[in-house]
Amino acid sequence: MSNYLEILMIMVALVLVIVIWSLSSVLAMIAKKVVEFSKTNKKVMMIIVVAFGTMFANQAMAQTDAAISDSTAAKVPTFYGGLSGTTFWTLSSVIALELLIVLLLVIFIRNLWNVLNPVQVIDKKMSKSWIIKTWDTLDKKFFTKAAPIEQEADILLDHDYDGIKELDNALPPWWKYGFYITILVAVFYLLKFEVWHTGQNPTEEYSTEMVEAKIQTDAYLASAKENVDEKSVTMTDGAGIATGKLLFAKTCVACHLSNGEGSVGPNLTDDYWIHGGTINDVFKTLKYGYPDKGMQSWQTTYSPVQLQQLASYVKSLKGTNPPNAKAPQGDLFQDSVATN
Ligand code: HEC
The missing domain is CATH 1.20.1270 (Substrate Binding Domain Of Dnak; Chain:A; Domain 2)
Incomplete structure (x- = not known):
């Protein structure tokens, strides 16, 4: 071996x-x-x-x-x-x-x-399995009800058009059910859009979508220049402050009153600030808020640019001396460039 x-x-x-x-x-x-x-x-x-x-x-x-x-x-x-x-x-x-x-x-x-x-x-x-038997039943019920070719002679009608005869065969059931469903849908459609007017017709749908698209486009364009945060924020221009005034009138007057003189919230027109008086401080106050003190965060409501406009408007209120102003709160803040 x-x-x-x-x-x-x-x-x-x-x-x-x-x-x-x-x-x-x-x-x-x-x-x-x-x-x-x-x-x-x-x-x-x-x-x-x-x-x-x-x-x-x-x-x-x-x-x-x-x-x-x-x-x-x-x-x-x-x-x-x-x-x-x-x-x-x-x-x-x-x-x-x-x-x-x-x-x-x-x-x-x-x-x-x-x-x-x-x-x-x-x-x-x-010996047909139950699967084949079930399929046979389903097939007869839903798919082919037509007579087989061998039996076609029985269902041929007398009609004779120049040698063309009519075969009276059954339609495929699934196809017929589909047709019934379209009839139902048509009735429902007619009622909803023409009788009840609960849905928008294509023209209305179009204009709604155009409006939505406009909102989205505006939001996108706005966000494109929105890289303002509490560190980089500066006073905005006159148009911005005007917009800030509108936003303030909409949201802030409930607590700070229409001239910023203060009621629930502090007076925003004096030289005293609880959370600091620079544009950055005010921006930060608006962005994050002091929720436990009654001033909420506005960053989900307003975009950074809108917060900048609001903060600028608040800063522009300094020294306006509105009547019935609330007593000063916080620390005295000397801001030599407050109105730049
Ligand atoms: C629900 C009432 C309420 C609303 C609405 C509200 N504030 Fe205030 N705000 C307060 C309160 C309360 C304070 C004081 C918080 C504290 O004591 O820390 C405050 C504080 C402030 C401060 C800081 C003041 C400081 O002395 O530091 C600013 C700025 C301010 N709010 C601006 C706004 C602006 C702008 C809006 C609108 C977007 C607004 N607030 C809406 C209640 C409100």
């Missing part, structure tokens, strides 16, 4: 034994199935005979192949790869025989498999 070729050949022979063993079990399994079917179906016996026939035809060919390879192998020198002629030829014969058996098994399995498969198809058709 010192020769590698010998070891290799023995290994191959052993592997082939395993292959033969597995193929035989497969064959046995398939054969058993075929026998079972042949009990119920007489035709199968015929097919098996045919299968055997092909097998022998194949075997004849395989033998010829083996014979050819044998004659070529005979020309190989007596000592081959360091093995004695006897050992080499014995092992070669074993491997060749095993290969032949494998070949035969494969052919046989293939033939029987071919026998078995059509049988399985026939068998399935004979």
